[in-house]
Amino acid sequence: MRIxxxxxxxxPVHSGHINVIRRAARLFDRVIVAxxxxxxxxxxxxxxxxxxxxxxxxxxxxxxxxxxAYSGLTVDFALARGATCLIKGLRAVGDFDFELKxxxxxxxxxxxxxxxxxxxxxxxxxVSSSLIREVASLGGSVDSIVPALVAERIRAKFAx
Amino acid sequence: MRIxxxxxxxxPVHSGHINVIRRAARLFDRVIVAxxxxxxxxxxxxxxxxxxxxxxxxxxxxxxxxxxAYSGLTVDFALARGATCLIKGLRAVGDFDFELKxxxxxxxxxxxxxxxxxxxxxxxxxVSSSLIREVASLGGSVDSIVPALVAERIRAKFAx
Amino acid sequence: MRIxxxxxxxxPVHSGHINVIRRAARLFDRVIVAxxxxxxxxxxxxxxxxxxxxxxxxxxxxxxxxxxAYSGLTVDFALARGATCLIKGLRAVGDFDFELKxxxxxxxxxxxxxxxxxxxxxxxxxVSSSLIREVASLGGSVDSIVPALVAERIRAKFAx
Amino acid sequence: MRIxxxxxxxxPVHSGHINVIRRAARLFDRVIVAxxxxxxxxxxxxxxxxxxxxxxxxxxxxxxxxxxAYSGLTVDFALARGATCLIKGLRAVGDFDFELKxxxxxxxxxxxxxxxxxxxxxxxxxVSSSLIREVASLGGSVDSIVPALVAERIRAKFAx
Amino acid sequence: MRIxxxxxxxxPVHSGHINVIRRAARLFDRVIVAxxxxxxxxxxxxxxxxxxxxxxxxxxxxxxxxxxAYSGLTVDFALARGATCLIKGLRAVGDFDFELKxxxxxxxxxxxxxxxxxxxxxxxxxVSSSLIREVASLGGSVDSIVPALVAERIRAKFAx
Amino acid sequence: MRIxxxxxxxxPVHSGHINVIRRAARLFDRVIVAxxxxxxxxxxxxxxxxxxxxxxxxxxxxxxxxxxAYSGLTVDFALARGATCLIKGLRAVGDFDFELKxxxxxxxxxxxxxxxxxxxxxxxxxVSSSLIREVASLGGSVDSIVPALVAERIRAKFAx
Numbered sequence: 001m002r003i004x005x006x007x008x009x010x011x012p013v014h015s016g017h018i019n020v021i022r023r024a025a026r027l028f029d030r031v032i033v034a035x036x037x038x039x040x041x042x043x044x045x046x047x048x049x050x051x052x053x054x055x056x057x058x059x060x061x062x063x064x065x066x067x068x069a070y071s072g073l074t075v076d077f078a079l080a081r082g083a084t085c086l087i088k089g090l091r092a093v094g095d096f097d098f099e100l101k102x103x104x105x106x107x108x109x110x111x112x113x114x115x116x117x118x119x120x121x122x123x124x125x126x127v128s129s130s131l132i133r134e135v136a137s138l139g140g141s142v143d144s145i146v147p148a149l150v151a152e153r154i155r156a157k158f159a160x
Numbered sequence: 161m162r163i164x165x166x167x168x169x170x171x172p173v174h175s176g177h178i179n180v181i182r183r184a185a186r187l188f189d190r191v192i193v194a195x196x197x198x199x200x201x202x203x204x205x206x207x208x209x210x211x212x213x214x215x216x217x218x219x220x221x222x223x224x225x226x227x228x229a230y231s232g233l234t235v236d237f238a239l240a241r242g243a244t245c246l247i248k249g250l251r252a253v254g255d256f257d258f259e260l261k262x263x264x265x266x267x268x269x270x271x272x273x274x275x276x277x278x279x280x281x282x283x284x285x286x287v288s289s290s291l292i293r294e295v296a297s298l299g300g301s302v303d304s305i306v307p308a309l310v311a312e313r314i315r316a317k318f319a320x
Numbered sequence: 321m322r323i324x325x326x327x328x329x330x331x332p333v334h335s336g337h338i339n340v341i342r343r344a345a346r347l348f349d350r351v352i353v354a355x356x357x358x359x360x361x362x363x364x365x366x367x368x369x370x371x372x373x374x375x376x377x378x379x380x381x382x383x384x385x386x387x388x389a390y391s392g393l394t395v396d397f398a399l400a401r402g403a404t405c406l407i408k409g410l411r412a413v414g415d416f417d418f419e420l421k422x423x424x425x426x427x428x429x430x431x432x433x434x435x436x437x438x439x440x441x442x443x444x445x446x447v448s449s450s451l452i453r454e455v456a457s458l459g460g461s462v463d464s465i466v467p468a469l470v471a472e473r474i475r476a477k478f479a480x
Numbered sequence: 481m482r483i484x485x486x487x488x489x490x491x492p493v494h495s496g497h498i499n500v501i502r503r504a505a506r507l508f509d510r511v512i513v514a515x516x517x518x519x520x521x522x523x524x525x526x527x528x529x530x531x532x533x534x535x536x537x538x539x540x541x542x543x544x545x546x547x548x549a550y551s552g553l554t555v556d557f558a559l560a561r562g563a564t565c566l567i568k569g570l571r572a573v574g575d576f577d578f579e580l581k582x583x584x585x586x587x588x589x590x591x592x593x594x595x596x597x598x599x600x601x602x603x604x605x606x607v608s609s610s611l612i613r614e615v616a617s618l619g620g621s622v623d624s625i626v627p628a629l630v631a632e633r634i635r636a637k638f639a640x
Numbered sequence: 641m642r643i644x645x646x647x648x649x650x651x652p653v654h655s656g657h658i659n660v661i662r663r664a665a666r667l668f669d670r671v672i673v674a675x676x677x678x679x680x681x682x683x684x685x686x687x688x689x690x691x692x693x694x695x696x697x698x699x700x701x702x703x704x705x706x707x708x709a710y711s712g713l714t715v716d717f718a719l720a721r722g723a724t725c726l727i728k729g730l731r732a733v734g735d736f737d738f739e740l741k742x743x744x745x746x747x748x749x750x751x752x753x754x755x756x757x758x759x760x761x762x763x764x765x766x767v768s769s770s771l772i773r774e775v776a777s778l779g780g781s782v783d784s785i786v787p788a789l790v791a792e793r794i795r796a797k798f799a800x
Numbered sequence: 801m802r803i804x805x806x807x808x809x810x811x812p813v814h815s816g817h818i819n820v821i822r823r824a825a826r827l828f829d830r831v832i833v834a835x836x837x838x839x840x841x842x843x844x845x846x847x848x849x850x851x852x853x854x855x856x857x858x859x860x861x862x863x864x865x866x867x868x869a870y871s872g873l874t875v876d877f878a879l880a881r882g883a884t885c886l887i888k889g890l891r892a893v894g895d896f897d898f899e900l901k902x903x904x905x906x907x908x909x910x911x912x913x914x915x916x917x918x919x920x921x922x923x924x925x926x927v928s929s930s931l932i933r934e935v936a937s938l939g940g941s942v943d944s945i946v947p948a949l950v951a952e953r954i955r956a957k958f959a960x
């Protein structure tokens with residue numbers, strides 16, 4: 001069985017992430033969406049538990065996709081779950097630079113694990129969680145680039 | 161009347177910014193230099209009021225240029241002021257990546273507003289406010305890349 | 321009157337070009353789409369006259385847009401037509417590098433003329449005439465990224 | 481069965497290609513190395529048949545890897561062979577730009593087919609067939625970056 | 641005598657740094673490895689004194705290489721030490737962007753001092769101190785990309 | 801004695817090249833400007849002999865700089881001349897990509913030879929020989945970015 005791990009912060013999950021998950025689900029027997037707990041404190045808007053809950057709802061129609069939190073090294077989590085590869089989404093050149101370094105490091109840490117990159121579909125190419133957080137914090141609508149349930153919870157957070 | 165908004169932090173305004181403002185003033189009937197109040201606390205050297213004051217002095221000879229602080233979304237400010245476009249300066253590849261994301265987001269938020277990019281003239285291509293702050297904080301001179309009045313106020317800040 | 325020149329080879333015109341033209345038409349009083357005659361021989365698929373004809377049909381609903389062929393330097397053509405700026409579309413980093421060089425050269429050649437860059441809307445961000453020519457020459461359909469009349473003439477060319 | 485197609489010119493195959501093929505062979509049930517016949521005439525050093533022959537020898541120890549020439553669109557070949565994805569190697573930023581355009585076009589042509597990118601392992605990150613051709617044509621040794629049998633045939637070509 | 645200064649944070653020194661130092665030692669009569677004291681507080685793992693000590697051990701076999709801490713502007717330190725140039729290592733595009741700005745600023749501050757860039761050898765191209773800190777903080781091994789004595793002290797730090 | 805080789809096509813030599821040569825002359829005991837004879841036929845404007853002659857005139861005031869044509873591999877020429885390094889100029893990201901590949905290849909071919917990169921000073925950052933050839937062929941003036949004697953010979957070529 002071909003298992004792929006798709007790691008990230010998902011704070012919040014957006015349409016670009018969902019695009020990658022759906023495409024990965026067609027390519028592998030099982031996809032584990034892995035929410036990193038190592039995020040620096042105080043910068044996100046949702047807790048890891050909230051992110052896992054939102055992701056689970058959003059991909060609930062995909063029987064081969066599972067959502068899980070993890071701590072520690074991504075490669076350790078992936079190996080423990082029997083994955084043969086990591087999946088990452090690529091948007092702009094900045095991502096590429098980052099992934100070059102990260103994927104070379106991960107192959108040093110776990111030579112048997114590979115990293116596969118999926119280029120974001122054009123309509124999601126310029127979407128990022130940090131921009132969503134910035135726009136939402138200023139009262140802007142992000143409804144067109146996050147699922148409805150995420151948009152609602154973002155509004156609730158910032159209404160608070 | 162063609163109105164363009166040129167948004168930024170301008171902390172401090174430097175020769176590259178002034179180059180963009182002067183070029184924009186030839187291309188549009190009115191240019192509003194918009195100083196964002198949403199900057200993360202504690203990282204800048206001048207208050208928003210100080211930045212507006214310095215900018216106003218520096219572009220005082222340009223009758224069609226106006227300087228204004230704003231809070232909230234840049235697109236909301238621009239629409240409220242009747243602008244048809246945002247102006248941004250482009251220097252290196254890092255800027256380009258950032259503007260790709262920002263301009264795509266802004267067009268989602270305000271489809272009637274467009275973003276026009278001006279490539280920095282070569283002599284200003286490698287000037288940035290963050291580098292100016294770093295050099296000034298270490299006692300270096302930035303006189304060749306900021307207007308005289310800005311250089312003086314930077315010295316006053318760091319002399320303190 | 322604000323006149324902008326949008327130069328290119330347009331061999332063939334595609335949806336990304338049309339997106340730029342429609343956006344420019346909202347920002348300037350007049351937009352001149354300028355088809356360069358200096359293309360290296362033997363590499364294109366349409367003659368300059370064919371390209372002008374297709375462009376004219378495609379933007380025929382825009383009363384402030386004009387299509388014209390030109391030879392010689394782009395800046396000389398633009399100045400002769402009374403333009404205050406050139407418009408260029410930006411897609412990926414490769415474009416950016418090219419435009420950095422081109423725009424700096426053009427400002428040396430004609431300091432009073434400026435270059436404004438429009439970032440391609442995401443759905444057109446990865447469309448290029450050369451890729452269209454390559455796909456079409458291999459029998460692939462490009463109907464989703466060129467206007468219907470262009471698609472038809474491409475088929476006619478390659479059917480020949 | 482998960483089938484991946486790895487398309488390219490392979491003129492000549494080098495260590496970077498082989499690195500990608502071996503990694504892909506661990507990730508998919510079957511990998512088809514596809515040698516494009518659409519190369520512009522007169523620029524390569526080996527015929528398509530020679531390239532297929534060298535590749536076949538070089539990957540002969542991998543039972544799930546097959547080498548095949550193809551003409552026409554890459555996506556048509558891949559669909560005809562029952563592939564669910566294309567595999568591409570990524571080295572530098574220039575590759576990334578190219579693959580952004582190519583992969584977006586391929587998804588328009590064949591929405592059910594996806595493109596997965598493998599980042600070159602560092603020791604192969606700066607190897608390219610065009611540089612190998614250039615060095616070999618000037619009499620330089622490329623033994624450290626091509627398999628022994630390829631090095632020998634390159635020498636034979638240029639000895640001629 | 642040709643003196644070059646190689647400035648950085650070196651927190652911690654890794655194999656990529658050592659590669660640059662050894663190459664620079666062959667090109668200049670004297671190389672001064674300069675550890676910047678201006679690092680933002682609280683983000684590093686070693687004190688400046690610890691970094692200088694580790695570097696000194698690591699390059700102890702190179703008689704023309706000296707390690708020194710410095711504060712203030714890099715160019716002031718370099719001029720005070722009689723250097724004719726700064727040496728920087730280049731890995732990915734992000735580095736390049738940063739060095740473009742930094743080197744232009746440094747030439748404004750000290751026109752007689754130049755910056756020379758050494759491209760990282762491929763096996764070190766994707767190594768960075770920040771990634772090493774991240775991996776080490778999560779319990780991962782960095783033994784393959786730092787000298788043995790550094791690996792040991794990193795373990796001691798995080799064991800604490 | 802520290803000898804550096806600065807290789808290129810120099811068709812024609814421009815102000816950016818001269819900037820690199822003058823800076824290199826301050827850093828090394830001897831600089832050999834090496835004009836490659838391997839240029840593809842029919843694309844340049846000057847013969848190798850003409851380029852060497854113009855370069856020799858242009859740097860005639862620098863006693864430690866020598867101009868020489870060469871054929872074959874750049875590294876073989878450099879080693880034969882006793883050089884310890886190659887010098888290359890860096891302008892934009894495209895250059896960087898190219899130099900990454902070239903310098904890695906050159907270090908494979910000649911491990912004892914290193915490549916040092918000089919970032920173009922901002923006013924020359926966007927100058928290139930190919931753009932000069934294009935502008936000159938269309939009748940534009942390149943007087944501001946080439947030495948007077950080169951400008952004159954370019955005019956003579958295109959007047960013919």
